[in-house]
Structure formats: structure tokens, C-alpha cells
């Protein structure tokens with residue numbers, strides 16, 4: 001190869017690939033609107049993006065998987081946490097996490113109520129971007145979906161017990177731990193381990209007592225009815241104080257009634273009833 | 277040095293090394309924050325430390341590039357610089373910009389875009405400094421009326437780097453579009469035009485250190501840069517996979533970014549072959565180590581470790597984990613930190629009027645400690661990252677719980693990062709041992725060591 005040929009190689013390959021790249025970029029612009037639901041990019045979403053930038057959130061968190069690795073990815077966070085929870089969290093993260101336990105804590109971002117609402121709207125818009133289905137499996141902030149860790153009891157460890165359990169209980173447990181339902185992202189079944197939701201240790205037993213109590217505000221008459229109600233209408237009766245709710249609104253997401261079919265809800269109730 | 281005005285390079289390198297040291301303070305601080313709890317939470321939280329760490333990196337590496345370019349241009353065009361004073365003003369503006377950015381981050385003044393955190397007014401200062409720089413360089417070449425391909429590629433790389441910064445000056449309403457163009461700057465820098473800079477600095481150094489034939493070196497430089505662009509431009513798509521772009525970017529990104537290592541293999545062979553074939557025993561063996569080391573470490577950090585997670589079906593799981601940090605460190609260090617350190621090691625004897633071979637043992641300690649430390653850091657991030665991918669991404673354990681399970685790797689990071697930092701401190705000490713000199717003398721390019729006339 002002579003120097004002239006090598007120069008030609010450089011010039012041609014650079015020109016060709018630059019042109020292809022620019023062409024595809026132009027084409028992408030015709031698709032961005034649809035893929036990102038640009039029509040839903042309200043003024044609030046755009047204002048929320050500014051909140052995101054001004055507070056340097058990207059240098060602790062990842063969003064769409066890009067950013068820093070010190071804090072959890074937030075791409076789908078609004079699908080795992082309700083708005084009520086997120087606004088309470090952003091008002092004071094230290095009420096929900098402790099540095100002793102997880103060795104790191106989000107500093108209070110000192111946002112106004114409007115800024116909080118905006119940034120949540122922004123995150124909600126991001127969560128709906130059509131991004132090839134990433135992440136392939138939901139990324140949880142805390143909690144566990146497999147046995148042998150300190151946030152779940154090792155209930156699936158013993159084979160004989162497994163065999164005797166009704167199929168719906170096993171299905172319920174799988175659903176509870178399944179990362180797309182993500183109950184376990186908020187609820188541990190170990191006693192005393194409160195995550196974003198209260199520990200559900202003994203909830204099967206507790207449910208019967210709850211409906212009998214004078215302070216019960218829901219509409220169920222049985223323990224099982226209460227468990228069902230807790231899933232489809234979390235705010236009907238609220239437990240656990242200000243860490244788990246604000247102004248009578250539970251921090252538990254409200255979408256399970258639509259997201260799960262009735263068999264799935266039955267299975268979850270069957271499973272929760274076994275937690276004694 | 278041959279031309280008096282080449283001494284401006286000394287001060288660019290001095291600034292670069294000081295900022296390099298500060299960058300490591302932030303790195304170690306972040307590693308400690310991984311271990312937690314963080315007593316500095318209210319004062320210097322992680323996000324601020326990270327913005328400082330990455331921005332200091334970019335500022336010092338670019339200061340190194342600019343200093344190196346002044347040295348190279350004077351020597352290749354065989355002339356004094358157009359204006360030494362302008363070069364100092366430019367350095368002052370650059371340093372001030374960097375310092376303002378750093379202090380700004382501590383006060384919460386930030387654009388909040390990864391690696392492009394510089395607030396808008398500072399972005400304009402960056403553009404102004406670059407314009408000043410190019411003015412000085414072009415006037416120098418005009419004055420001399422001659423230039424070589426090596427210096428041409430170097431300058432073209434810097435000009436393109438400045439042009440690719442421009443998309444960062446535009447506002448974007450849509451976050452996906454903003455992300456799309458962020459990569460025009462970041463990816464096309466490190467996997468495109470900065471590799472032109474690295475390649476031409478390699479060519480400059482190899483011609484001098486090995487006495488390799490300039491014509492041959494420049495011919496292959498074309499080929500390497502051609503390969504870089506062939507794969508690197510469309511390779512940008514390896515950052516587009518999960519950001520809300522059309523699906524065709526996935527196979528395109530996978531295929532072309534997987535080809536990127538070809539150019540890096542080429543670069544390593546280039547360096548190795550030049551040294552082998554010519555076999556000149558240049559007295560500055562330390563500079564030889566840094567030069568070859570840069571080519572080889574790039575192949576490892578960028579080529580091998582980049583390839584490791586660039587295919588969509590793997591990146592799906594590793595995206596945005598500590599695996600990215602593993603690759604980012606090894607690649608950035610090998611390609612851009614080491615090439616600047618190679619330029620510094622090569623030019624320092626001339627800038628300070630010393631015998632190139634004198635007193636090198638400190639320099640070698642610095643070299644090997646850094647190599648060992650960075651290799652260990654890469655392993656720490658890798659083991660932590662593999663744990664994270666399996667526990668958090670594959671098994672579904674919560675993020676925070678996963679981080680608790682990989683604490684041991686963060687301790688490894690602190691230990692190996694400490695080792696690395698010792699190597700850097702030794703390098704800095706070694707650099708500042710000698711005062712800058714004003715004496716001009718013939719050097720390699722004049723044939724005192726291995727004659728090859730400039731083009």
C-alpha cells in the first residue's frame with residue numbers, strides 16, 4: 001500500500017460512514033416523537049427535566065441506564081412506586097432509608113412541592129419511553145426476590161413443605177417475589193424488616209384481627225377480604241403511620257387492581273394468608 | 277527543546293499533573309462513599325465528587341493535549357510559536373474555567389448532564405479558549421509555511437473535538453434527543469477524534485524514540501485513523517440501544533462497535549513493530565515504556581473490555597452497572613492518561629534541560645505502580661460489576677442490598693486505587709524535581725539520536 005492509497009482509504013471510509021450516520025440520524029428524528037410519546041411531554045414534564053438537571057441527580061443515579069452507579073436506576077421507578085410514595089420520599093429521603101442499614105443515603109434534595117411534582121411527572125414520562133424493553137427484568141431499589149438473604153424468610157427451602165402447599169399458594173409466592181409485580185420490593189416477610197412498605201410477617205393472622213378492630217376503615221368482613229382490599233384499594237384502610245402514608249393516601253401503588261387478573265389476586269391472597 | 281517557545285508545554289503539563297492529583301482525591305473519596313456511611317453527605321455528596329472527578333479528568337487531559345500540541349507543532353513546523361504570550365493567556369483561561377467549574381459544582385451550579393456538567397457560560401469559555409488555541413496554532417503554521425502529516429492529524433483531531441462539543445451548547449426539550457446528541461460529544465470524542473490525537477502523538481513519539489521511518493509511520497497513521505472512523509462513527513449506536521431510538525441501531529451498534537478494537541490492535545502492532553524493527557536504543561527508556569504502554573493498555577481497556585459488553589444481548593444486562601466503570605477507567609487511562617504521560621516523559625528532559633536518561637528509577641516506580649494500581653482497580657470494578665449484574669439484574673435482588681454484598685470489592689478498590697495514587701504522586705514529584713529551562717538545543721528531530729528528516 002502506498003501513502004496515497006492509505007489516504008484514499010481514510011478519506012473514503014470516513015466520508016461513507018459519516019454520511020450513513022447522518023442519514024440514520026435524520027431518519028431517527030422522524031421516529032423520536034412516536035417512540036418517546038412526545039405528545040405527552042407536557043410543560044410539567046419539561047420543567048421536571050430541568051429539576052432533574054439542576055439537582056445533578058444523574059451523578060448519583062442512572063436514568064435509561066446512563067449516569068452514576070451510586071444509586072438505583074430510575075428508568076421505571078414510577079411503575080414500581082406510586083406518586084404518593086415518591087413525593088413523600090423526595091421530601092425527606094431519610095424517613096425511608098437509613099445510612100446504618102444500607103451504608104448510603106440520598107441527601108435531602110430540598111425541592112419545593114411543585115418541583116417534586118414536576119420531577120415525578122418527568123420520571124413518569126421517561127418510564128413510558130419505548131426503549132426496547134430495557135431493563136429486561138425490573139431493577140428494584142431494595143428488597144429481595146430470592147431465598148437465603150436477610151430480607152425474605154427461607155420459606156421455599158424445604159422441599160417436603162413445598163409439595164404439600166396448594167398450587168395457588170406457590171403461584172402467589174412467585175407473583176409476590178416476581179420482579180415485575182415487585183411486592184417484595186416494598187414488603188419483606190421477615191419480622192420487623194420494614195422496607196418502603198411494612199413487613200408482612202404474620203399478616204395472614206393479623207388480617208383477621210384488623211377487620212375486627214374498631215378503627216378499621218375499609219369494607220371487608222373477613223381477613224381474606226382485607227388482604228384482597230389491601231391489594232386493590234390500598235387506601236381503604238391504612239396501617240403503619242406516616243412512614244407509609246400521607247393525608248390518608250397509602251404509599252402503596254394503586255394499579256394492582258387493573259394490572260393483575262382475579263386469579264392472580266386470589267393467588268396472592270392465598271399466599272399472604274399462609275404468613276402466620 | 278529546539279525552540280524557546282516550546283517551554284509553554286512545561287506549564288501546560290504542570291497544570292495537567294496538579295489537576296490529575298486532585299482528580300484522584302475525588303476518586304478515592306467516592307470509593308470511600310461506596311463503603312459508607314458518608315460523613316461528608318451534607319457538604320460534598322457523591323454527585324458533586326463525581327462531577328469533579330470526571331471534569332478534572334477532561335480538563336487535565338485536554339491541557340495535556342494542548343501543551344503537547346504546542347510542543348509538537350513548533351518542532352514539526354520547525355519554528356517558534358506565533359505567540360508565547362497567547363499560549364499563557366489561554367492556559368490561564370483554561371485553568372480558571374476548570375477551577376470555576378469545580379467550585380461551582382460544590383455550590384450546586386451545574387448543567388446536570390453527565391460529563392457535560394459545565395454551566396452554560398463556562399461552556400462558552402471553553403469554546404473561546406479553543407478558538408484562541410487554534411488561532412495561535414494556525415498562525416504558527418502559516419508563519420512557518422510547512423507542516424507534517426503527524427501534526428496535521430493532531431490538529432485535525434483537536435479541531436474536530438471542538439466541533440463535536442458544539443451539540444452540547446444546544447438546548448433539548450426531549451430527554452432522549454438530548455441523550456442522543458450527548459454521545460456525539462462523548463463517544464465521538466473518545467472513540468473517534470481523540471483517537472486521532474492519540475494516534476498522531478504515538479506517531480510523533482515513535483518516530484523519535486525508535487527512529488522509525490516517518491513515511492511508513494504516516495502511511496499507517498492514515499490506515500489507523502481510517503479504521504477508527506470506519507467502526508467508531510456507527511459504533512456510536514452502542515450507546516443508543518436502550519434510550520428510545522429505532523430498533524435498527526441495535527444490530528448496527530453491535531456490529532460496528534465490535535469492529536472498533538481492530539483499529540486498537542492496529543495501534544498496538546504499530547507501536548510494537550516500530551520499536552522492534554528499528555531497534556534504536558533511545559536513552560529515554562521511560563518514555564518508551566509510557567508510549568508502548570499506552571498502546572497496549574488501550575488495547576486491553578478499550579478494545580478487550582469494551583468488546584466485553586458492547587453486544588446488545590450482553591449490554592442489556594450490564595448497561596449502567598459497575599461494569600461500565602471498569603471499562604471507563606481502563607480505557608480512559610490507557611488511551612488518554614498514558615499518552616499524555618508519555619508526551620510528558622518524552623519532552624521533560626528537553627523542557628528542563630536534563631539528560632534524558634538521568635535519574636529514571638523514580639519514574640519507573642511511578643510507571644509500574646500506576647500500571648499495577650490501575651489493573652487492580654479494573655479488577656475491583658469488574659468483580660463488583662459482575663456481582664452486581666448477577667445479583668441485581670439477573671436474580672432481582674434490590675439495588676441497595678446488592679451493594680451491601682459487594683462491599684469487599686469496594687475495599688479492593690480503595691486499596692488498589694491507593695496504590696495507583698502513590699504511583700501518580702511519584703510521577704508528579706518526579707516531574708517537579710527539575711525546574712523548567714530556557715536553553716534550546718538540538719534533539720532527536722535534528723538527528724542527534726536517530727536521523728529522520730522532517731517532511
Ligand code: HEM
Pocket residue numbers: 067068069070299300302303304305306307326329330333600601604605608609613689690693694696697
Ligand atoms: C485513585 C484512583 C481512582 C478511584 C478510586 C476512582 C474511583 C471512581 C469512582 C468511585 C467513580 C464513580 C463511578 C460511579 O458513578 O459510581 C469513578 C468514575 C470515573 N472515573 Fe475514576 N477513579 C480513580 C481514578 C481515575 C482515573 C485515573 C481515571 C482516568 C484516567 C478515571 C476515570 C473515571 C471515569 C471516566 C469515570 C466515569 C465512569 C462512568 O460514569 O461510567 N478515574 N471513578
Ligand code: HEM
Pocket residue numbers: 065066067390391462466467514515533534536537574578579581582583584585586587591594595596597600603604605607608611
Ligand atoms: C479509548 C477508548 C475508549 C474510552 C476512553 C472509553 C470510555 C468509556 C466511558 C467513559 C464510558 C461511560 C460513558 C458514559 O456512560 O457516559 C464508556 C461506555 C461504553 N464503552 Fe467505551 N471507551 C472506549 C472505547 C470503547 C470501545 C472500543 C468499545 C467497544 C468495543 C467500548 C464500549 C463501550 C460500551 C458498550 C459502553 C456503554 C456501557 C453501558 O452500557 O453502560 N468503548 N466507554
Ligand SMILES: [Fe+2]
Pocket residue numbers: 463467511512514515
Ligand atoms: Fe462508545
